[in-house]
Amino acid sequence: MAMPIRSPKDFWAGLLYAGFGSAAILLARDYGWGSSSRMGPGYFPTVLGSLLLLIGVASFVRAFVARGEPIGGIAWKGLILVTAGTLLFGFLLRPAGLVPALVALILVSAAASVKFRFDWKAMGLMLVLVAFCALVFVKGLGLPVQLLGSWFRA
Amino acid sequence: MDLLNHLALGFTTAATAVNLFYCLVGVFLGTAIGVLPGLGPVATIAMLLPVTFGLEPVTALIMLAGIFYGAQYGGSTTAILVNLPGESSSVVTALDGYKMARQGRAGIALATAAIASFFAGTACTFLIALAAPPLSEVALQFGPADYFSLMVLGLVASIVLASGSLLHALGMIILGLLLGLIGTDVNSGLPRFSFDLPELADGVNFVVVAMGVFGLGEIIANLHDQSDRSLALTRITSLMPTREDWKRMIAPILRGTALGSALGILPGGGAMLSSFAAYSLEKKVSRHSAEFGKGAIEGVAAPEAANNAGAQASFIPMLTLGIPSNPVMALMIGALIMHGIQPGPSVMTEQPALFWGLVVSMWIGNLFLLVLNLPLIGLWVRMISVPYHLLFPAILVFCAIGVFSLANTQFDVYFMALFGVLGYLFRKLDCEPAPMMLGFILGPMMEEFLRRALLMSKGNPLVFVTRPISAALLVISAVALVAVLLPALRRKREEAFQE
Numbered sequence: 001m002a003m004p005i006r007s008p009k010d011f012w013a014g015l016l017y018a019g020f021g022s023a024a025i026l027l028a029r030d031y032g033w034g035s036s037s038r039m040g041p042g043y044f045p046t047v048l049g050s051l052l053l054l055i056g057v058a059s060f061v062r063a064f065v066a067r068g069e070p071i072g073g074i075a076w077k078g079l080i081l082v083t084a085g086t087l088l089f090g091f092l093l094r095p096a097g098l099v100p101a102l103v104a105l106i107l108v109s110a111a112a113s114v115k116f117r118f119d120w121k122a123m124g125l126m127l128v129l130v131a132f133c134a135l136v137f138v139k140g141l142g143l144p145v146q147l148l149g150s151w152f153r154a
Numbered sequence: 155m156d157l158l159n160h161l162a163l164g165f166t167t168a169a170t171a172v173n174l175f176y177c178l179v180g181v182f183l184g185t186a187i188g189v190l191p192g193l194g195p196v197a198t199i200a201m202l203l204p205v206t207f208g209l210e211p212v213t214a215l216i217m218l219a220g221i222f223y224g225a226q227y228g229g230s231t232t233a234i235l236v237n238l239p240g241e242s243s244s245v246v247t248a249l250d251g252y253k254m255a256r257q258g259r260a261g262i263a264l265a266t267a268a269i270a271s272f273f274a275g276t277a278c279t280f281l282i283a284l285a286a287p288p289l290s291e292v293a294l295q296f297g298p299a300d301y302f303s304l305m306v307l308g309l310v311a312s313i314v315l316a317s318g319s320l321l322h323a324l325g326m327i328i329l330g331l332l333l334g335l336i337g338t339d340v341n342s343g344l345p346r347f348s349f350d351l352p353e354l355a356d357g358v359n360f361v362v363v364a365m366g367v368f369g370l371g372e373i374i375a376n377l378h379d380q381s382d383r384s385l386a387l388t389r390i391t392s393l394m395p396t397r398e399d400w401k402r403m404i405a406p407i408l409r410g411t412a413l414g415s416a417l418g419i420l421p422g423g424g425a426m427l428s429s430f431a432a433y434s435l436e437k438k439v440s441r442h443s444a445e446f447g448k449g450a451i452e453g454v455a456a457p458e459a460a461n462n463a464g465a466q467a468s469f470i471p472m473l474t475l476g477i478p479s480n481p482v483m484a485l486m487i488g489a490l491i492m493h494g495i496q497p498g499p500s501v502m503t504e505q506p507a508l509f510w511g512l513v514v515s516m517w518i519g520n521l522f523l524l525v526l527n528l529p530l531i532g533l534w535v536r537m538i539s540v541p542y543h544l545l546f547p548a549i550l551v552f553c554a555i556g557v558f559s560l561a562n563t564q565f566d567v568y569f570m571a572l573f574g575v576l577g578y579l580f581r582k583l584d585c586e587p588a589p590m591m592l593g594f595i596l597g598p599m600m601e602e603f604l605r606r607a608l609l610m611s612k613g614n615p616l617v618f619v620t621r622p623i624s625a626a627l628l629v630i631s632a633v634a635l636v637a638v639l640l641p642a643l644r645r646k647r648e649e650a651f652q653e
Binding site for chain 2: 009010012013016017020021024027028031032035036037038039040041044045048049051052055056058059062069071072073074075077078079082083085086087089090091093094102105106109110112113114115116122125126129133137141143144145
């Protein structure tokens with residue numbers, strides 16, 4: 001008979017803690033334990049990793065014992081588009097330059113909102129924001145990026 | 155007198171044209187982000203940190219501090235006028251403040267909030283000036299074992315005061331401690347948890363984590379529930395409280411200030427907890443307790459005094475011990491380190507102008523807020539009506555550029571995206587990210603103090619209980635932890651957070 005998960009939040013958080021804890025212990029294996037009087041680089045991470053693993057197990061167990069609230073819907077659209085937009089910005093910044101990177105970030109992330117419309121007003125605001133950033137960060141504060149990168153040069 | 159000399163030094167530092175200007179910029183920006191829901195002081199300070207590189211350290215700190223306490227003012231303005239608390243610390247202000255506004259007493263509620271905040275700010279400036287020197291005297295006696303135990307106490311306190319589950323608070327702290335260890339181990343030179351990426355050799359920058367977890371994570375969460383903000387704005391008529399109002403607000407302001415200062419010093423305390431605690435205390439002791447929730451002036455005065463006091467008192471452990479009591483203070487410590495100043499008890503003796511300049515600037519900033527805020531209410535109200543779907547891409551842009559400019563590397567932008575996803579996950583699972591940020595900052599420090607303490611005691615762990623300071627701190631931690639775990643008190647704590 002399968003035990004029902006009564007507190008899904010505890011269940012997933014427990015898995016998360018246990019995962020991070022075990023990873024820390026595994027990675028710290030090769031770092032050198034040292035001794036108590038001379039702690040090696042692996043000493044503290046191993047102790048912390050073990051504690052985190054314990055907490056993960058406790059949270060995992062609690063998921064089957066105590067009743068908790070459901071997690072609720074995940075905002076997949078926002079999660080994916082905001083993350084994708086940010087990654088795209090990082091990827092485009094060097095080769096394509098600040099202006100295309102900002103446009104990509106704004107357009108991709110704005111699509112995450114149900115209310116956003118690609119109308120003239122929104123486009124105008126985007127241009128103002130991009131121009132502001134170009135002026136303040138690149139011209140004003142001397143951020144070492146090009147407005148248009150090597151992709152746009154023959 | 156020492157105190158007067160210190161304050162005079164502070165005034166000469168804080169009252170230069172440049173510092174006054176940046177203080178003004180700070181409190182103005184702070185109020186603005188306090189007004190805007192979905193953009194908090196942590197994300198704003200993190201965004202502006204790179205901009206302050208070119209400034210003098212004291213100027214940078216004055217501006218960043220202004221953002222923090224300015225946000226408390228801004229949050230309450232919108233809480234009162236449109237029932238939208240811009241900051242979590244002004245949630246309780248909305249209860250009675252908005253009711254007062256509906257009764258045509260919006261101006262009086264705003265004035266009460268401003269007066270209460272100003273009084274608390276002034277009292278706290280003096281508290282810092284009085285309490286900081288003896289505290290750093292004590293702190294100079296601290297050995298590595300004592301520091302370690304102090305950090306244990308700090309972390310325990312942040313568990314006790316966290317609003318969610320104890321188990322998760324503990325888990326998040328340890329996760330934070332572990333994340334803080336990423337990068338090259340200072341003693342052995344060995345890169346830890348860096349997956350052979352040269353970009354991780356120096357660890358993950360605190361700002362990257364803070365912006366990911368608090369900035370991006372919050373944006374994703376906010377996008378999920380975009381309810382319409384219908385603004386039922388009330389007209390402001392009279393600003394001046396009546397004689398009766400004055401009489402009723404004095405005691406709550408005093409109690410709120412005292413409670414806020416006490417809770418603000420505690421790690422994990424700060425503005426939000428202070429305002430909640432002050433409101434429930436006032437509700438219990440007030441003679442007008444029946445009016446609470448229906449527009450009682452005490453319900454505005456006490457939490458507003460408390461949140462400002464709490465915000466400012468949280469500077470005390472940061473300035474004297476170098477230990478952050480909340481994520482904003484952790485950012486301040488980050489700012490100090492970036493400017494080449496090692497936070498801790500020596501800051502006061504080695505950088506007296508910086509220390510006292512910052513303390514006095516808080517009082518000046520509070521004065522600015524008092525004078526500026528009421529005339530600018532029209533502007534703030536127009537700001538809240540900016541719809542979120544136009545606002546959040548701009549926040550995202552500033553986060554991305556800010557993170558990139560820390561070290562001019564796109565890898566920080568990638569890491570921010572990663573922590574954004576994690577931050578959203580934590581939110582969904584009810585794991586509070588604030589204790590994690592504390593752990594993140596304290597991780598490397600704790601390891602170093604543990605290492606030194608054990609080195610000096612030749613590996614004998616008893617050193618933590620044989621040194622009196624350390625033993626006392628550990629006993630307090632143990633008592634606090636046991637107290638929370640006891641079922642009777644636990645129920646009380648849950649009740650307190652439900653109000």
